[in-house]
Amino acid sequence: xxxxxxxxxxxxxxxxxxxxxxxxxxxxxxxxxxxxxxxxxxxxxxxxxxxxxxxxxxxxxxxxxxxxxxxxxxxxxxxxxxxxxxxxxxxxxxxxxxxxxx
Amino acid sequence: xxxxxxxxxxxxxxxxxxxxxxxxxxxxxxxxxxxxxxxxxxxxxxxxxxxxxxxxxxxxxxxxxxxxxxxxxxxxxxxxxxxxxxxxxxxxxxxxxxxxxxxxxxxxxxxxxxxxxxxxxxxxxxxxxxxxxxxxxxxxxxxxxxxxxxxxxxxxxxxxxxxxxxxxxxxxxxxxxxxxxxxxxxxxxxxxxxxxxxxxxxxxxxxxxxxxxxxxxxxxxxxxxxxxxxxxxxxxxxxxxxxxxxxxxxxxxxxxxxxxxxxxxxxxxxxxxxxxxxxxxxxxxxxx
Numbered sequence: 001x002x003x004x005x006x007x008x009x010x011x012x013x014x015x016x017x018x019x020x021x022x023x024x025x026x027x028x029x030x031x032x033x034x035x036x037x038x039x040x041x042x043x044x045x046x047x048x049x050x051x052x053x054x055x056x057x058x059x060x061x062x063x064x065x066x067x068x069x070x071x072x073x074x075x076x077x078x079x080x081x082x083x084x085x086x087x088x089x090x091x092x093x094x095x096x097x098x099x100x101x102x
Numbered sequence: 103x104x105x106x107x108x109x110x111x112x113x114x115x116x117x118x119x120x121x122x123x124x125x126x127x128x129x130x131x132x133x134x135x136x137x138x139x140x141x142x143x144x145x146x147x148x149x150x151x152x153x154x155x156x157x158x159x160x161x162x163x164x165x166x167x168x169x170x171x172x173x174x175x176x177x178x179x180x181x182x183x184x185x186x187x188x189x190x191x192x193x194x195x196x197x198x199x200x201x202x203x204x205x206x207x208x209x210x211x212x213x214x215x216x217x218x219x220x221x222x223x224x225x226x227x228x229x230x231x232x233x234x235x236x237x238x239x240x241x242x243x244x245x246x247x248x249x250x251x252x253x254x255x256x257x258x259x260x261x262x263x264x265x266x267x268x269x270x271x272x273x274x275x276x277x278x279x280x281x282x283x284x285x286x287x288x289x290x291x292x293x294x295x296x297x298x299x300x301x302x303x304x305x306x307x308x309x310x311x312x313x314x315x316x317x318x319x320x321x322x323x324x325x326x327x328x329x330x331x332x333x334x335x336x337x338x339x340x341x342x343x344x345x346x347x348x349x350x351x352x353x354x355x356x357x358x359x360x361x362x363x364x365x366x367x368x369x370x371x372x373x374x375x376x377x378x379x380x381x382x383x384x385x386x387x388x389x390x
Contacts, residue, residue, distance in 0.1 A: 046366065048358040049299045081299070087295065096294040099305050100132035101140070101147045 024068040031075035035088035047089035135287040143337040161329035163322030167313040182384040191262025208240035217267030223282040230368040257341035264385030289373025298357030332386025
């Protein structure tokens with residue numbers, strides 16, 4: 001069966017439109033999952049920053065409001081904050097000794 | 103020729119260097135847990151940095167550092183804001199639980215004049231027992247629900263217990279048990295570890311910046327900092343326990359606070375109170 005050219009064009013346009021909407025949503029899901037994983041690692045090390053938690057929350061709120069570009073940017077920021085807090089904890093595992101009164 | 107001489111001399115040079123410098127890299131004092139040495143160094147640091155402050159006066163925190171604040175505090179002490187908490191704590195302490203027993207039944211000396219011995223390391227359970235934890239353990243052992251460890255009733259109870267202990271000198275012991283030494287060490291590590299987005303340790307404020315202003319506040323020295331607990335803080339418009347102080351300190355440097363009676367908080371309280379051994383109980387206190 002061959003579809004008329006007009007219908008094919010409409011289906012094509014619809015697919016493109018769907019992809020345009022779905023892509024940011026998927027990007028957000030991926031970015032949020034990465035941020036959440038980094039945040040969990042920081043929490044397990046008891047080195048979580050309040051700003052990580054707040055930024056992660058803001059990312060979710062932005063996504064719920066349909067502001068996906070903002071949501072992705074916030075999720076990436078939250079991931080970076082979580083990674084920084086983990087790096088801080090790793091560095092302090094030995095660096096704390098430098099501050100001890102002798 | 104030059105290369106040959108260098109090759110001949112190098113081993114001798116290295117040997118001499120090894121003898122002069124030692125074969126291993128120099129160990130830092132902090133590489134091993136040594137409470138006695140740490141105590142001596144801690145006290146020497148604060149007494150030499152603040153030579154005009156009498157040793158016992160360190161328990162008064164910011165008031166020992168700033169004359170203007172001290173004058174305000176003297177006036178505050180005429181009608182101390184923690185007085186209601188002491189009265190409430192006294193009532194609570196005497197009121198029997200549903201089973202007829204009281205807090206006094208859970209503590210040595212019936213709970214009077216014992217603040218200076220808390221926190222202690224319990225060799226049976228292998229953990230640090232703070233006064234707040236002991237009070238909640240007492241409640242639970244008698245069929246009562248535990249209290250919020252940070253304020254209100256808990257602060258009232260500890261305020262009363264501290265009040266009955268005023269002037270008694272802290273005598274925190276580290277029993278001959280590797281777990282006790284480990285707890286003290288974990289407390290030391292927590293105290294000096296930088297955390298939060300602002301990258302502050304407890305020591306950043308209470309060692310390196312003790313006596314300096316942070317906005318309108320004067321930072322209390324770490325020496326004797328546990329002696330006034332619990333405290334009425336104007337900033338809180340109410341009483342707070344040591345746990346409350348730790349959780350708010352963490353939040354102020356943008357670190358997610360731990361559970362109020364987390365093992366690490368209890369360990370850091372153990373470390374800090376030990377470092378103030380010999381100083382008098384001054385709690386409950388009032389702070390800006």
